[in-house]
Amino acid sequence: MTDHLPARSRLVHDALRAAGITGDIIVLPDAASTAPLAAAALGVDVGAIANSLVFWSDDEPLLVMTSGSHRVDTAALASRLGRTKIARATPEQVREATGQAIGGVxxxxxxxxxxxxxxxxxxxYDEIWAAGGTPHTVFPLTYDQLVALTAxxxxKVD
Structure with a gap:
């Protein structure tokens, strides 16, 4: 059952199941809004945390799923993608694009x-962890599942 999950995480759960991903969303006692916090809470390498970073690029949101051990080089990534510019989205843009708050996307x-x-x-990593729609929720999946789930x-992002 998903009754124990916040509403945003129930939407994520339903999308995961529709994609054939069976990993359960876990509710953490403390917020894990950064990769180091999530890694510490889960007892995994910080690199196995799939950070969901929302940027604004060429008048549209761009989601970058990056390893918790990396920083995104926006200039290099924009060049690789043939985009004019990639800039960090505002909290309002993140919420509008994802329906979720920064730290839990x-x-x-x-x-x-x-x-x-x-x-x-x-x-x-054999198993990676991503936010489940709130800063208190996470779920496991594989790299291949992440690529398929997000299309x-x-x-290279750094």
Whole structure:
């Protein structure tokens, strides 16, 4: 049952099940709104945390799923993608694009699909963890599942 999950996480759960992903969303006692906090709460390497970062690029949101051990080089990524500029989205833009708050953005469960880039470095982990729609929720999946779930383009992001 998903009755124990926040409403935003129930949307994520339903999207995961529709994609054939069976990992359960876990509600953490404390917020895990950063990769180091999530890694510590889960007892995993910080690199196995799939950060959901929302940027604004060429008048549209761009979701970058990056390893918790990386920073996104927006200039280099824009060049690789043939975009004019990639800038951090405002909290309002994040909420509008995803229906979720910064620190809890899931790779799915958004009002409409987002153009997504998936950090190639996440491929080295057998299991990765992503936010479940709130800063208190996370779920496990594989790299291949993340790429399929988001219809993401694999790229170097740093």
């Amino acid at each position: 899931a790779p799915t469960g958004h009002p409409s699909p987002l153009t997504t880039i998936v950090d190639e470095e996440l491929a080295q 993401g383009t694999v790229a």
